[in-house]
Amino acid sequence: MDHFAEPYRIKVVEPINLISREEREKRIREAHFNIFNLKSQDVFVDLLTDSGTSAMSDNQWAGMMLGDEAYAQCRNYQHFEETLRDVFGFKYFIPVHQGRVAENLLFSTILKPGDYVINNTHFDTTRANTMHKGGIPIDLICKEARDPHAKFPFKGNMDVAKLEDFIREKGAGKIPACFMTLTNNSCGGQPVSMENIKAVSAVLKRFEIPFYFDCARFAENAYFIKTREKGYENKSVKDITREMFSYADGALMSAKKDGLVNMGGFLAVNDGELEQKITNLMILIEGFRTYGGLAGRDLEAIARGIYEALDERYLEFRTKQVAFLGEELIKRGVPIIEPTGGHAVFINAGEFLPHIDKGAFPGQSLVVALYREGGIRCCEIGSIMFETKDANTGTSEYAPYELVRLAVPRRVYTNAHLMHVALCMEKICSYKEKLVGFEFVYEAQYLRHFTMKLREKAAVGAKV
Numbered sequence: 001m002d003h004f005a006e007p008y009r010i011k012v013v014e015p016i017n018l019i020s021r022e023e024r025e026k027r028i029r030e031a032h033f034n035i036f037n038l039k040s041q042d043v044f045v046d047l048l049t050d051s052g053t054s055a056m057s058d059n060q061w062a063g064m065m066l067g068d069e070a071y072a073q074c075r076n077y078q079h080f081e082e083t084l085r086d087v088f089g090f091k092y093f094i095p096v097h098q099g100r101v102a103e104n105l106l107f108s109t110i111l112k113p114g115d116y117v118i119n120n121t122h123f124d125t126t127r128a129n130t131m132h133k134g135g136i137p138i139d140l141i142c143k144e145a146r147d148p149h150a151k152f153p154f155k156g157n158m159d160v161a162k163l164e165d166f167i168r169e170k171g172a173g174k175i176p177a178c179f180m181t182l183t184n185n186s187c188g189g190q191p192v193s194m195e196n197i198k199a200v201s202a203v204l205k206r207f208e209i210p211f212y213f214d215c216a217r218f219a220e221n222a223y224f225i226k227t228r229e230k231g232y233e234n235k236s237v238k239d240i241t242r243e244m245f246s247y248a249d250g251a252l253m254s255a256k257k258d259g260l261v262n263m264g265g266f267l268a269v270n271d272g273e274l275e276q277k278i279t280n281l282m283i284l285i286e287g288f289r290t291y292g293g294l295a296g297r298d299l300e301a302i303a304r305g306i307y308e309a310l311d312e313r314y315l316e317f318r319t320k321q322v323a324f325l326g327e328e329l330i331k332r333g334v335p336i337i338e339p340t341g342g343h344a345v346f347i348n349a350g351e352f353l354p355h356i357d358k359g360a361f362p363g364q365s366l367v368v369a370l371y372r373e374g375g376i377r378c379c380e381i382g383s384i385m386f387e388t389k390d391a392n393t394g395t396s397e398y399a400p401y402e403l404v405r406l407a408v409p410r411r412v413y414t415n416a417h418l419m420h421v422a423l424c425m426e427k428i429c430s431y432k433e434k435l436v437g438f439e440f441v442y443e444a445q446y447l448r449h450f451t452m453k454l455r456e457k458a459a460v461g462a463k464v
């Protein structure tokens with residue numbers, strides 16, 4: 001990889017600390033092996049998520065000082081709306097304090113029990129919110145995504161033939177919405193091509209099914225279209241974004257990713273009647289229509305952040321930094337999902353730890369090992385997150401892959417921090433056969449990974 005450097009310099013620093021190995025061992029046990037229970041000050045490099053963890057720019061912090069905290073129609077809402085209309089082109093933009101509220105508002109309004117919601121791959125909150133309203137989430141990911149080593153450039157794509165078959169089988173009346181997640185987070189942060197967006201949109205138009213984007217990482221997706229899809233190399237990321245969104249009827253966004261802010265999101269629609277219904281529900285649960293659970297200053301930071309995320313020098317650095325971490329892991333023999341996606345490197349823990357069964361969660365085993373080895377916090381994206389159980393038979397369907405996500409916060413860590421991660425993985429490679437699986441002591445019905453308590457399974461042949 002060519003040498004690359006951050007297109008920004010550091011103005012404010014936040015100290016971080018690698019606590020001793022003995023302390024890390026104590027902390028992870030106290031946390032019941034659930035990294036969501038670890039205190040932030042006990043973590044050295046935090047790759048748990050790229051959500052809400054971005055460093056804001058001086059321009060965004062300056063905007064925060066211009067917060068207009070009027071209850072209704074504050075100036076920052078006007079700027080927020082103007083910006084979003086300029087970038088995404090929809091008619092109505094409803095602010096919310098984070099992405100899952102947009103999911104809840106939309107699904108509460110459009111779903112009836114037994115309806116289907118289609119997605120390339122549902123993110124966990126989108127899946128849970130669909131199910132919470134009695135909906136049935138259906139993932140129709142393209143076949144290339146099933147091969148973790150295939151170098152296909154748009155593994156986030158939807159399988160268009162399967163989409164058409166599914167609609168014919170169930171009937172359009174049972175499908176109030178079809179989504180595309182850009183980039184496809186649960187499938188390795190992989191992008192969706194413009195060609196696929198157009199093809200999906202054409203099918204949905206024919207069946208009159210509304211098309212929405214779950215667009216937390218729209219700018220990274222647009223940058224991959226520019227760098228990987230023929231015909232887009234000379235277009236600006238902003239023009240590519242406008243084209244992508246021109247095929248959709250609405251979108252929901254957690255602005256905590258490509259909005260480059262620590263909190264916020266929105267729901268966008270073109271349908272005025274739907275907007276009215278959502279507004280009424282929103283006033284009940286989230287706040288008035290022009291602030292949606294956010295302060296005026298937060299809306300200003302989003303408006304500025306959305307434009308900064310379209311800066312192509314930033315996007316080039318961002319995607320190269322993630323790819324750098326992926327390459328350093330591959331060099332050390334660690335299997336990852338290739339090519340690297342936009343916001344994270346996904347280690348294929350199932351392949352890395354073949355001696356641990358899916359039901360003993362090899363991803364979690366690696367997550368715990370990374371904390372023990374180097375104070376690194378990251379997250380399992382495998383059967384802990386996505387196992388489904390048949391209520392009648394009690395049988396389990398495990399996730400297709402047991403992944404560990406190393407999410408890279410935006411504008412936060414240097415490549416030296418990422419080398420620390422690669423070197424810790426190198427050490428883990430030397431004793432990986434000794435790692436053991438986990439079992440549940442406590443699990444909630446929905447989104448169990450956030451609150452679970454686990455215990456280590458004994459190593460095969462070990463005396464307990």
Ligand SMILES: Cc1ncc(COP(=O)(O)O)c(C=O)c1O
Binds near residue numbers: 098255
């Ligand atoms: C694709 C996608 N959709 C929705 C969400 C939910 O957003 P939030 O965490 O802001 O509620 C996330 C968060 O990670 C996400 O990645």
